[in-house]
Amino acid sequence: MRCRLAELLTAQDLVVELGRDRLRAVDGVSLSIAAGETFGLVGESGCGKTTLARALLGLQGVAAGRITLAGATVTATGRAGRAAVQYVHQDPGAALDPWWRIGATLAEGLTIHGVTDRAEQQARIAEMLAAVGLDPALGARFPHELSGGQQRRIGIARILLLRPRLVILDEPTAGLDLSVQAAVLRLLAALRDRFGLTYLLISHDLGVVRRVCDRIAVMYLGRIVETGAAASLFAAPRHPYTRALLAAAPHLDGRESAAPPLSGDPPSLRAIPGGCRFHPRCPIAIPVCATTAPAVENVTAGHQVACHRWQEESPHA
Amino acid sequence: MTQPLLAVEGLAVALRTDHGLARILDDVALTIPPGGSLGVVGESGCGKSTLLRAILGILPKGATTPSGRIRFQGRDLLAGADWARGRIGFVPQDPYLSLNPVFRAGDQILEIMRRHAPGSRADHRRKLVELFRAVQLPEPAAALDKYPHQFSGGQRQRLLIAAALACDPALLIADEPTTALDVTTQREILGLLKRLVAERGLGLLFVTHDFGVLATLCDRVAVLYAGQVAELGPTRAVLDTPWHPYTRLLLACHPDRATTLAGIPGTVPAATAQPSGCRFHPRCPLAQPACAAAPPALLALGERAVACPRHEVPFG
Ligand SMILES: Nc1ncnc2c1ncn2[C@@H]1O[C@H](COP(=O)(O)OP(=O)(O)OP(=O)(O)O)[C@@H](O)[C@H]1O
Ligand SMILES: Nc1ncnc2c1ncn2[C@@H]1O[C@H](COP(=O)(O)OP(=O)(O)OP(=O)(O)O)[C@@H](O)[C@H]1O
Ligand code: SF4
Ligand SMILES: [Mg+2]
Numbered sequence: 001m002r003c004r005l006a007e008l009l010t011a012q013d014l015v016v017e018l019g020r021d022r023l024r025a026v027d028g029v030s031l032s033i034a035a036g037e038t039f040g041l042v043g044e045s046g047c048g049k050t051t052l053a054r055a056l057l058g059l060q061g062v063a064a065g066r067i068t069l070a071g072a073t074v075t076a077t078g079r080a081g082r083a084a085v086q087y088v089h090q091d092p093g094a095a096l097d098p099w100w101r102i103g104a105t106l107a108e109g110l111t112i113h114g115v116t117d118r119a120e121q122q123a124r125i126a127e128m129l130a131a132v133g134l135d136p137a138l139g140a141r142f143p144h145e146l147s148g149g150q151q152r153r154i155g156i157a158r159i160l161l162l163r164p165r166l167v168i169l170d171e172p173t174a175g176l177d178l179s180v181q182a183a184v185l186r187l188l189a190a191l192r193d194r195f196g197l198t199y200l201l202i203s204h205d206l207g208v209v210r211r212v213c214d215r216i217a218v219m220y221l222g223r224i225v226e227t228g229a230a231a232s233l234f235a236a237p238r239h240p241y242t243r244a245l246l247a248a249a250p251h252l253d254g255r256e257s258a259a260p261p262l263s264g265d266p267p268s269l270r271a272i273p274g275g276c277r278f279h280p281r282c283p284i285a286i287p288v289c290a291t292t293a294p295a296v297e298n299v300t301a302g303h304q305v306a307c308h309r310w311q312e313e314s315p316h317a
Numbered sequence: 318m319t320q321p322l323l324a325v326e327g328l329a330v331a332l333r334t335d336h337g338l339a340r341i342l343d344d345v346a347l348t349i350p351p352g353g354s355l356g357v358v359g360e361s362g363c364g365k366s367t368l369l370r371a372i373l374g375i376l377p378k379g380a381t382t383p384s385g386r387i388r389f390q391g392r393d394l395l396a397g398a399d400w401a402r403g404r405i406g407f408v409p410q411d412p413y414l415s416l417n418p419v420f421r422a423g424d425q426i427l428e429i430m431r432r433h434a435p436g437s438r439a440d441h442r443r444k445l446v447e448l449f450r451a452v453q454l455p456e457p458a459a460a461l462d463k464y465p466h467q468f469s470g471g472q473r474q475r476l477l478i479a480a481a482l483a484c485d486p487a488l489l490i491a492d493e494p495t496t497a498l499d500v501t502t503q504r505e506i507l508g509l510l511k512r513l514v515a516e517r518g519l520g521l522l523f524v525t526h527d528f529g530v531l532a533t534l535c536d537r538v539a540v541l542y543a544g545q546v547a548e549l550g551p552t553r554a555v556l557d558t559p560w561h562p563y564t565r566l567l568l569a570c571h572p573d574r575a576t577t578l579a580g581i582p583g584t585v586p587a588a589t590a591q592p593s594g595c596r597f598h599p600r601c602p603l604a605q606p607a608c609a610a611a612p613p614a615l616l617a618l619g620e621r622a623v624a625c626p627r628h629e630v631p632f633g
């Protein structure tokens with residue numbers, strides 16, 4: 001495990017409201033990411049991960065809370081000073097201009113960030129394309145001439161070229177085969193060490209998260225329900241949602257997961273359950289869960305959970 | 318033998334590019350019986366999406382006319398696939414590019430149903446709400462009236478799964494349809510598809526990189542490499558004892574089996590510069606001079622087939 005370094009990015013009691021009816025997609029999230037670490041964010045589809053990322057990037061206004069970058073508070077609006085934080089989009093097609101050749105899109109990014117020398121641009125682009133396992137000749141193509149996995153790798157290359165301090169990677173390995181996935185993860189680790197990068201990695205792939213993250217936060221319906229070192233969280237998950245998530249991964253041998261699936265309807269932001277937000281689907285809920293929201297408690301110094309019953313259940317999923 | 322739902326024989330697809338003719342698919346053959354489920358796996362760029370597009374008749378502009386045969390329910394698809402529109406559901410790989418941002422998601426799907434499914438608009442609405450519920454969208458009735466940007470990435474992916482199932486297709490073709498889903502939601506979706514296969518005899522052609530999903534859902538698997546079938550067989554058998562050196566190396570990357578982030582050395586060749594002989598030979602630990610000389614035939618061995626004469630040789 002890496003030792004705790006200085007905090008690079010923090011969020012305190014962040015609230016984000018979306019749309020005209022001001023749905024609270026992020027509701028009181030606090031987290032702290034140390035310089036040089038890879039911080040994982042996992043959670044149910046629709047729980048607010050991308051919204052949280054957009055708020056941290058300054059692309060989404062916040063209704064309440066505070067964000068600091070390298071110790072300084074960043075204003076809720078405006079992108080000033082945020083070039084240090086970059087985002088690799090969840091939908092690779094959304095990040096590439098369909099009318100521009102790949103090489104032109106990549107060069108444009110460098111130009112905007114002050115690298116205007118053509119030769120240096122070309123050298124950096126060729127090096128980066130090779131690093132993500134792509135033939136530099138692909139730079140001459142248009143986005144629609146690439147396969148899905150090739151587009152995703154271009155999306156990663158585009159951002160890493162800019163050498164930001166913190167990169168938010170939204171599902172960077174989705175749709176990549178295992179071999180390319182391993183290559184991308186190796187690349188991310190190598191760049192982290194070489195340029196001192198910090199990653200916030202959002203992923204549904206628990207195998208990826210487990211292998212590359214130092215710490216992990218688990219999100220459910222707009223809140224973080226558990227945070228801890230990757231090793232302790234996977235070995236002894238405390239929150240019932242975390243346990244359900246770890247138990248649901250399909251196995252290579254095709255056997256069904258022994259744990260029962262989550263019961264109940266998927267939660268809606270329009271009708272957030274009172275008390276613990278997970279209680280209607282929780283297999284171990286007790287009456288107090290429906291009335292009182294559980295506080296965040298320390299399991300150990302580096303492992304926090306928000307559940308009334310975390311002490312009573314065996315921690316092993 | 319009963320008539321297969323889908324039969325592909327000797328399919329070849331090429332694209333005209335700035336760098337010459339790219340042979341994306343070459344001599345691909347596969348069949349799916351009614352109620353059968355075939356998974357397609359293979360390294361990024363090996364031609365999986367192109368295979369699906371050829372079957373659906375939606376190849377990109379620069380494509381040459383595909384050669385070979387594609388038959389669906391006994392009828393030719395290559396000459397034109399319009400007649401099969403409502404009977405084949407399709408979940409494309411990129412949900413972002415597949416929904417029109419200026420129309421409500423529900424209206425876009427209802428329009429497809431109006432053209433291809435029997436019943437009134439009210440019937441269609443009712444049915445779609447049921448499907449939205451089945452794919453775990455929160456507040457299924459309200460979801461009908463939302464715009465695509467009001468959904469999360471995984472919710473958009475589930476919208477497209479619902480859209481593909483809306484006309485009660487006989488065959489569902491899906492390109493990585495669960496990549497944006499957490500595993501608990503994914504489990505519900507796989508359960509839904511399994512029920513449709515078992516109860517309605519839905520046929521599945523499913524592209525995935527996730528061997529866990531493959532093992533859960535598909536009874537057979539085709540492993541594609543550089544546009545050709547490297548190996549084909551019952552999923553269980555192929556995952557337990559992969560034969561083709563490429564399949565063996567690919568499976569060794571699985572986190573359940575791998576100890577490092579090693580991956581397979583080298584990359585998939587560009588479709589404009591396919592290696593001679595076996596297309597895998599430049600990366601294969603078992604390659605011999607003969608492998609570079611002539612392409613290996615797909616050997617049928619019982620229920621399985623493999624395109625490598627050295628499939629019984631263990632890695633040294
Ligand atoms: N219009 C095009 N012009 C040139 N090459 C193309 C075009 N469309 C696809 N290709 C190339 O054809 C090959 C096969 O692409 P395809 O999208 O079928 O791959 P895939 O197996 O689906 O990959 P992935 O897993 O990354 O989605 C790729 O190498 C891709 O770059
Ligand atoms: N513009 C919007 N207006 C209203 N609701 C929205 C809007 N954008 C997102 N939502 C809702 O906010 C919630 C959080 O969305 P978000 O994209 O942050 O989820 P996510 O955790 O990234 O999910 P996924 O894993 O599926 O990508 C979802 O329920 C979504 O439907
Ligand atoms: S607080 Fe209660 S309902 Fe919430 S997770 Fe814990 S036991 Fe379940
Ligand atoms: Mg998201």
Ligand SMILES: [Mg+2]
Pocket residue numbers: 147148149365366367410492
């Ligand atoms: Mg594809």
